[in-house]
Amino acid sequence: MTNQNNSSTITQYCNCYLLRNHNIIKDDLWVRDGVILDPKIIFFDEKTSADIQIDCHGAIISPGFIDVQCNDLLKRVPEVTRQLLPHGVTSLCPTVITLPRQHYAKIIPQIQRKPGGPDGTGILGLHLEGPFINPEKKGAHPAEHILQPVNGISDLFSIYGNIDHAAIVTIAPEIPGSMEIIRELTSKGIVVSLARQQ
Template sequence: MFPRRVELSSSVLCCDYFFYLLLFLKLFESMKSKSSITRFHNCYILRSGKIIKEDLWIRDGIIENPEQIFYVEQLEADITVNCDNLLIAPGFIDIQINGGCGVDFSYDSDNVQNGIDKVAKKLLEHGVTSFCPTLVTSHPKKYHQILPQIKKSQGGKHGASVLGVHLEGPFISLAKKGAHLDEYIKTPEKGIETMCQVYGSLDNVVIVTLAPELPGAIEAIKDLTKHGIKVALGHSTAGLAQGEEAIRHGANMITHLFNAMLPFHHRDPGLVGLLASNTEKQVYYGLISDGTHTHPAALRIACRANPEGLVLVSDAVAALDLPDGNYRIGPQAVTVKDGRAFITGTDVLCGSTAALDQCVQTFKKCIECSTEYALEAASLHPARALGIDNKKGKIDFGYDADFIIMEPNTLKVLSTWIAGEQVYSVKISK
């Protein structure tokens, strides 16, 4: 009798287990069904490279499939927003921005979080929902002080999401230093070991820009990519062969194409040649389309050579959204005159004063591309470059509800949304 009683008790426990499991699932579905559902109606949506007339459904910060809501769950929207034929596009992702609103990410090590918060809040006005704060070549002490304070964070009404830090230097070429201070430029002789000595922790880093021709650079690229850090090639005198070697070992980006690198030459096209080389993976390249850094013809050449790899970046400095005057970029003084930023006392450009939405507008006008392409170059393409295009960069089912509502013709940002929450809207004067 004893074995039979045990068997019976097991059956009862099993039945009880499934009963409570079923009860839990029903409770979960009930809680889910009570989540607020928002429907954006009478709007145009950028989806899969096309602008279509379709409603957008949001629940719990995620873009939902309306068929699931209608036919499976048989629910209706709690809130319906009439968009009055406006355009909904993915939120912009700026993977290279040095600061803004008077803040330089590389300089003030005492108020890092305040500076990040200030810029993150301002970027919402420009349709940027995620960004990579960028640090330029600096003294190792600055990296050790600043890097631990810039943590990845989810955006909201307080500001855009921080995806992680972009380190531009100091492992770059002296000959192509651009606006970087030469006394802090270094060689990664021992690969990532040297980098860790200079940077300290790499925990909050997502991109490192380096010159692939430097001793130890290839080993550094291998190790950085093993740690999940993307490597961009830039501030470099590398030829095409050196660039291709770097790509084979893990690099996947070029920093601000055409700027701070060898010019294109028909015998050795340099890093520019990576746009059309026979590498087995997609090479992404940043372009600053602020009307100053890159000629419209150069924009068109790059776009036609490698359209899928084009990533619009602002490369904005502390003077973003501020008038002409004196500012900083890392250890150097900056003078802004007529909207152009130069290292003080020189004619060396040092970043842009334009935000990413302005770069999108300028880009579209300069190369006369489609609206769809211009918008994806600042959203889907950077998401792909960072490997986060499974959740960001698209208006598609299951993706984060990070998007902007725009005027279709001018591409003026009217409101910005993160995780389905409106975090910015244009003030309408009465």
């Protein structure tokens, strides 16, 4: 049988392990155009077979991990992205924690989104964690640098500046001015993480 019903290439990954129903099982993985296929449909309905077979030699095939809180890497981004890839981390969000306010304008422009590839993990965008958190639930954040955004979104921009490369912003929803910020960020497609540390 050949792939006559669809001009796209079907790849069959053989001799591999897959995560299915919370168990790791040995099975083949069939893929066409980046979509996982049901091999029964390929065989019985389309009456075709794989164009390419790849022996995985017993490797596990799984979705890549995403690290959404990757601290202390801002000066070592290329090195860290190279080191994380072999461990299954395919994307990350470098995290900027609560800092003295003058540091944000220096750090934020340095980190930009980038696709992943064989040389390292991709950068989905920054995770801006602080300074807009509740001082009573600050965790390890330094209390002297925590701020209240009483003027809403204008306070956020005065601290962060440009947030075009932000993917996640952590903010305490109960502090004054936070709801306006949350609405504005979500309208821009930025994920808002609710700060509730102990």
